[in-house]
Amino acid sequence: MGQSIDIDGVKADLAARIAALDVKAPYARACELALDVDAIRAIAHRNGLNPAVTVAHFLDSALSRGEHGALVHGWLSVLHDAVTSERQDLAACDSFAAACSVRLAG
Template structure:
């Protein structure tokens, strides 16, 4: 069985790899990688990361790219590293994402 810290490290590395390409990559190139992160997070109970990944996917669908995606990836990384996995944590991340998406 994989330890949760190992999963968090893997997801953090994946986010960093996406971020390194985010300034030049098209949203449709990044979306499958974000979806893979969402699936891994879901399988491992990293609920705030699942929430942020959903919102990031919506932002990519709207065509956001570059610095905007970088900011989303920062939030996704924070959600991956979050110690809290309860509904209140998900709600807090969802609220922050809603503000960012509407902005």
């Protein structure tokens, strides 16, 4: 038998990581934030939290184009919503991707 995943524990860990990232975001460089976002993305991917993976990719793009400070707070809020979402299907990924596209274009 394989190991069972404590998805609630994973979601709680990711939510804590996002909260910590939100605290340091106003003071950190984009490259430092990108490392933390990548770690969150990897954990989400390993645990099937697909909307969070989608949002993490968009957040990385936003950081790459120079978004910082208060703008990052909004992205982290969307990432938190994706992590805690009950839906992990393709339609949920598409919905989060659409929201991120609007935010990235704005």
